[in-house]
Amino acid sequence: MAARISDEQLKQLVEAAIFVADKPLSKERLFDTVLSDLKVSKKRLDKALESLRLDYLPRGVQLVKVASGYRFQSNDSLSPWLGRLWQEHAPRYSRAMLETLALIAYRQPITRGEIEDVRGVAVSSNIVKTMLEREWVKVVGHKEVPGRPALYATTPQFLNYFGLSSLSELPSIESLESAVLDDRSDEPLSFEAAAEKTPSAADELPNPIDMKENQLH
Amino acid sequence: MAARISDEQLKQLVEAAIFVADKPLSKERLFDTVLSDLKVSKKRLDKALESLRLDYLPRGVQLVKVASGYRFQSNDSLSPWLGRLWQEHAPRYSRAMLETLALIAYRQPITRGEIEDVRGVAVSSNIVKTMLEREWVKVVGHKEVPGRPALYATTPQFLNYFGLSSLSELPSIESLESAVLDDRSDEPLSFEAAAEKTPSAADELPNPIDMKENQLH
Amino acid sequence: MSDEPQPQVVQEPVQQPLPLAFINGEALIEKPEDLYIPPDALEVILETFEGPLDLLLYLIRRQKLDIINLPILQITRQYMDYVDVMKELKLELAGEYLLMAAILAEVKSRMLLPKHEDADDEEEDPRAELIRRLREYEVVKYAAEEIDKLPRQQRDFFVVQADVDESVEPIRILPEVTLQELVLSFQQAMKKAKNLEHHHIEKEVLSTRERMSHILDIIGPTTYTGFDKLFDVEEGKAGVVVTFLAVLELVKEDLIEIVQAQPFANIHIKMAS
DSSP states (O other), X not given: OOBOOOHHHHHHHHXXXXXXXXSOBOHHHHHHTTXXXXXXXXXXXXXXXXXXXXXXXXXXXXXXXXXXXXXXXXXXGGHHHHGGXXXXXXXXXXXXXXXXXXXXXXXXXXXXXXXXXXXSSOOOHHHHHHHHHTTSEEEEEEOSSXXXXXXXXXXHHHHXXXXXXXXXXXXXXXXXXXXXXXXXXXXXXXXXXXXXXXXXXGGGSOOOOOGGGOEEX | OOBOOOXXXXXXXXXXXXXXXXXXXXXXXXXXXXXXXXXXXHHHHHHHHHHHHHHHXXXXXXEEEETTEEEEEEOGGGHHHHGGGSSSOOOXXXXXXXHHHHHXXXXXXXXXXXXXXHHSSOOOHHHHHHHXXXXXXEEEEEXXXXXXXXXXXXXXXXXXXXXXXXXXXXXXXXXXXXHHHHGGGSSOOOHXXXXXXXXXXXTTSSOOOSOOOOSOX | XXXXXXXXXXXXXXXXXXXXXXXXXXXXXXXXXXXXXXGGGHHHHHHHOOSXXXXXXXXXHHTTOOSTTOOHHHHHHHHHHHHHHHHXXXXXXXXXXXXXXXXXXXXXXXXXXXXXXXXXXXXXXXXHHHHHHHHHHHHHHHHHHXXXXXXXXXXXXXXXXXXXXXXXXXXXXXXXXXXXXXXHHHHHHHHHHHHHOSOOOOOEEHHHHHHHHHHHHHSOSSSOEEGGGGOOXXXXXXXXXXXXXXXXXXXXXXXXXXXXXXXXXXXXXXXXX
């Protein structure tokens, strides 16, 4: 056998073989499989591989040599975008999570124990962890009481996310109560209903009242 | 959001995304994933795709558009050698399977009974099962006749498998009809002739391995 | 099975055949069936038929006959010969073959019936339905051959996949929260607190609480911070007041300590210890 093949054809064949193989291809395996009937020296194969490597330098995938052979892989500079191909949606936040976040926003700095006092139930570590990971809250200190519990506060990322320039722009509870409770007095303030609203629904909230009057109770 | 990206970067990103995705990538999916944070118009994406297609024309793999999106696949002409990377040869399909598939492709949606009427024989459950498992066909509804038989139609996966981007790329039914009437009236359907047919197009390459399909044994 | 040459004559006026068809027909009648069946390949061939229509098409095409002018008598005879051979070889003979035999016999008998004179409505050719089915099936058969010739994955081409760089990580899309949800959640928490009634929530100036967080954030846990560092002149009087109130509140809650070494010296604050 041992048919001849041009340098161009050899490059095409090696390129396609590395691309279609399900694992990295070593030179030995190339010789044993796709090149088995062809008259190709080790030197010519090396040349073809090097030429391919150079061809792909400016491209989105690169020819690299790993322990078990050659393979094409994406440019590392593209990783931040490529990760989106495998994007997954995290589950919606629970009611406990949102109440905790709201208490941290309106009552900061606040300890976990204080949140638990208001909500009447324990706050799971997971909830706090999720908030910290999202960088919406951070620990700003420790309260000087037995156990020195962490004091939580919101972050600038939290304000950015909700499009606020400062906490004083958080809707005041008084204005909200009159607007929401009056209009929908017999409609329960269900979290589900709120959750279905588009984010822009926040725009329809009553204007935050002046900072000085912006009081909570 | 909506960061800018140069034409070169866009090409690299799209190229890498199509290469690393585990199935063909549609433009919609590109926009929803890797391009979601980027300022890229549909027109620019089209330009990048076309530019990539041209880049790869002289290479061992090609950018092709199939039913469910864009993918890279090896040059047809290299198949005889690339096939050696795998132990098993490509499966052959029985005439019964191909005729059933042809009827579903051309007459969809169609019931099993209708297929049997045309072919004059029962369609084995195995054939239907195999095609459903391969996701070449699917049940798209039920015919409102006694027994409410399932209506079958082809899927994008069927088109992908045959490298087609739409059903319209199949030979037209008119061309098939006229071919049968004109050309074949004096061409005996000899079994010997059919058996000798070589469907492989890779003639210019030396020593294609025997992956050809003899149609009738 | 007992065709004589005569029925052929009946057939002629119906189809006005090309001489070729007639010649073929005659030749077929005279020659034994093994002209069409290579004996060694018989079994293989018989098994490859996809059904009675396929077998009929084979018989027709093999003899270069025209489907439109289907010579029903000779085809019926040959078909029955094949069916007999299949029975002899004990091949599993699908019921469809016998059904087709019955259909052929029926068509044949209708062909043999004398034609009525008053055939104004051009009595339908008894073969019409069979011819339609044969043509329909032939198109499907041809379509299947064409599909088989299409380039096919894993035979004519292989799908390409490159690996991702190890730095690629799946992106997790975090849930959206609206400001309204947040406010409603706070309200709900407050309602609960009221119901619990053991916790008194006092009025508080939100801007003060925000400043409290801010102060805790900028003062280190161990070192002292200059009191003046807490104030930003650009904020004006209101800012100074807010900061001052925040410091007082922090002291009240025992969160910070204020240290002044001597009167009028710089005031320093640090986390309470």
